[in-house]
Amino acid sequence: MAIHIFRAAISQSQTQPFIHSLSATLSRIDETSKKRKRMMLSCSSSEVNPVRSDLSFSVGSYLIPHPNKVDRGGEDAFLVSNYNGGIIAVADGVSGWAEEDVDPSLFPRELLANASSFVGDEEVNYNPQMLIKKAHAATNSIGSATVIVAMLEKNGILKIANVGDCGLRIIRKGRIVFSTPPQEHYFDCPFQLSSQIYGQTFLDAAVCNVEMMEGDIVVMASDGLFDNAFDDEIVSAIARYTDVAEAAKALANLASSHAVDSNFDSPYSVEARSRGLDVPLWKKILGMKLIGGKLDDITVIVGKVVSQETFLSP
Numbered sequence: 301m302a303i304h305i306f307r308a309a310i311s312q313s314q315t316q317p318f319i320h321s322l323s324a325t326l327s328r329i330d331e332t333s334k335k336r337k338r339m340m341l342s343c344s345s346s347e348v349n350p351v352r353s354d355l356s357f358s359v360g361s362y363l364i365p366h367p368n369k370v371d372r373g374g375e376d377a378f379l380v381s382n383y384n385g386g387i388i389a390v391a392d393g394v395s396g397w398a399e400e401d402v403d404p405s406l407f408p409r410e411l412l413a414n415a416s417s418f419v420g421d422e423e424v425n426y427n428p429q430m431l432i433k434k435a436h437a438a439t440n441s442i443g444s445a446t447v448i449v450a451m452l453e454k455n456g457i458l459k460i461a462n463v464g465d466c467g468l469r470i471i472r473k474g475r476i477v478f479s480t481p482p483q484e485h486y487f488d489c490p491f492q493l494s495s496q497i498y499g500q501t502f503l504d505a506a507v508c509n510v511e512m513m514e515g516d517i518v519v520m521a522s523d524g525l526f527d528n529a530f531d532d533e534i535v536s537a538i539a540r541y542t543d544v545a546e547a548a549k550a551l552a553n554l555a556s557s558h559a560v561d562s563n564f565d566s567p568y569s570v571e572a573r574s575r576g577l578d579v580p581l582w583k584k585i586l587g588m589k590l591i592g593g594k595l596d597d598i599t600v601i602v603g604k605v606v607s608q609e610t611f612l613s614p
């Protein structure tokens with residue numbers, strides 16, 4: 301209940317620009333504005349101590365490197381910060397740089413180390429697109445990476461900026477209510493921030509804001525999860541865990557088991573076939589098809605939205 305009292309304190313004009321146009325979100329705004337009116341009446345009594353309910357993330361993470369890259373820890377990087385309501389980010393180093401004798405893990409790691417140092421920056425102003433801009437500008441390593449950043453405001457607004465094919469799902473009451481679509485030039489070539497002039501920039505980021513509710517679960521991951529696990533599998537796995545660290549580990553293990561399974565018809569193989577990629581014709585005639593998981597680094601961050609009541613001095 302406290303959350304509604306807090307919402308009574310913020311005006312419609314302050315919240316409206318942040319609202320993402322999800323129908324689920326919109327119906328909730330209507331509901332909230334009715335409750336807001338009711339709560340404003342009940343708050344008017346001088347005997348009631350004001351209570352504020354801040355939303356924040358409870359976060360668990362898990363990374364399983366590509367089987368051939370275990371010794372170097374893989375080429376994904378991730379960031380978890382408790383600044384404000386919480387910041388989570390994943391960057392996935394583009395592996396093609398290994399052919400140029402460049403360690404593909406350097407760029408994403410430096411990118412997110414820089415992002416970590418800018419989380420409270422005045423110019424960033426708690427805007428994930430600006431955080432990407434500043435972190436990218438400060439990165440000196442050669443290489444490139446896809447990156448996704450999500451920042452939760454204490455009022456429940458989740459701000460997301462995404463360049464490439466890392467992704468994020470929001471699960472509410474056992475259903476996915478929001479997904480980020482991947483951005484790519486062509487199959488298997490995602491948008492990417494780069495040390496080179498031809499790469500994408502913060503201006504290419506897909507940006508959106510979603511109003512979160514207490515109990516919502518965010519699953520943020522590198523493509524290693526989404527290429528190997530379907531959304532319904534992710535939702536079922538999440539439903540089995542209350543602990544976010546265990547949930548992240550379970551999702552990473554699920555994707556990892558599919559990645560090494562040559563008989564699993566993964567999201568990656570389904571997508572490849574839909575783009576016209578398949579086994580040679582003679583194999584097709586024998587009833588064979590392109591199938592199997594995709595070996596990759598797998599990084600999973602699970603964030604649960606929790607509320608904390610703050611009793612304010614009268």
Ligand SMILES: [Mn+2]
Nearest residue numbers: 392523524596
């Ligand atoms: Mn990857």
